[in-house]
Amino acid sequence: MFEGIEFLNKELFWLLLLLPLLLVWYILKHKKQTAELKISSLKGFKVTSSWLPKLKHLLFAFRLIALGLLITALARPRTVDVSTKTKTTRGIDIVMAIDVSASMLAKDLSPNRLEALKKVAAQFIKGRPNDRIGLVEYAGESYTKTPITSDKAIVLRSLNEIKYNTIIEGGTAIGMGLATSVNRLKDSKAKSKVIILLTDGVNNSGFIDPKIASELAVEYGIKTYTIGLGTNGMALSPVQILSNGNFQYGRVQVEIDEELLKEIAEVTGGKYFRATNNKKLAEIYDEINKLEKTEIEEFKFYNYEEKYRPLVLLAGFLLLLEFLLKNTVFRSFI
Structure with a gap:
């Protein structure tokens, strides 16, 4: 009956405790007011049976019900229709710069660095429904993937298509990857612009110095988070391509230019992270996700519909009915 209804003044329901007290009072009062006449025999009296005296108690029942309805009406029953409208007040444009050099096939992450990254990055992208995201690939050179x-469907599809290939020149051109990412964001009108640059090596290719690319990022107000990917020590990595086109793997020392990555992050106002395993990589993207929050303004509209009027009308009807019956049908019995 009261599904979807709320009561504004719930504390008034305590008044309903008066009803059983009034009922007890009525029973005691009725017993005291009933006159008794003791006689030895009813012979000589005409006995008539009438149901009206028995129904006179309905008058008090009407009054109790009316009082209960009035208390419920005072509690202000109403339905609430809530409509919500959200507005993104601060959008973020993000470019993910991904190292696709052969060393990203190293197996110190499962199944390898590149596949582990793609899995975690996909979850990151799905968790940013209000932002725009682009992808940049780099090895010895760089280019815009998306x-x-x-x-997000386009971005996820492009991310899934990323793999090592021999089309891009070999090496690790961190400066080129960062510069291409800056180029994608420099004309952005977003309130916040972010680059997430991931590499598993040292800058050994390209014609743009990473420090110059960092200065460009600062000039255009672009924050850069850098991630060094790879275990500490030795990792099972590709060392040469066999005649059948497959890689031969060997134990290779992991070398990441952490000083350079820290400097890029610090200069641009970002942060450097080191991912040595799958779990740590996932935690890093979770932390970046928390650091870069899109501000969303939510508007709620409340439409209240009061439900006390029918209760008051019904209570009034019962009181009026009691008054009429008391002064007509039950007049001679009260």
């Missing part, structure tokens, strides 16, 4: 877009 321009910044709000279409």
Whole structure:
């Protein structure tokens, strides 16, 4: 009956405790007011049976019900229709710069560094529904895989297609990857612009110095988070390509230019992270996700519909009915 209804003044329901007290009072009062006449025999009296005296107690029942309805009406029953409208007040444009050099096939992360990254990055992208995201690939050179877009299906499909290939020149051009990412974001009108640059090596290729690329990022107000990917010590990594096209793996010392990555992050106002395993990599992207929050303004509209009027009308009807019956049908019995 009261599904979907709320009561504004719930504390008034304590008044309902008066009803059983009034009922007890009525029973005691009725017993005291009933006159008794003791006689030896009813012979000579005409006995008539009438149901009206028995129904006179309905008058008090009407009064109790009316009082209960009035208390419920005072508690202000009402239905609430809530409509919500959200507005993104601060959008973020993000470019993910991904190292796709052969060393990203190292197996110190499962199944390898590149596949582990793709899995974690996909979850990150799915968790940013209000932001625009783009992808940049780099090895010895760099290029834009996907321009910044709000279409997450396109970004996820492009991310899934990323793999090592021999088309891109070998090496690790961190400066080129960062510069290409800056180029994608420099004309962005977003309130916040972010680059997430991941590498598993040292800068050994490209014609743009990483420090110059960092200065460009600062000039355009672009924050850069850098991630060094790879275990500490030795890792099972590709060392040469066999005649059948497959890689031969060997134990290789993991070398990451952490000083350079820390400097890039510090200069641009970002942060450096080191991912040595799958769990740590996932935690890093979770932390970046928390650091870069899109501000969303939510508007709630409340539409209240009062439900006390029918209760008051019904209570009034019962009181009026009691009054009429008391002064007509039950007049001679009260």
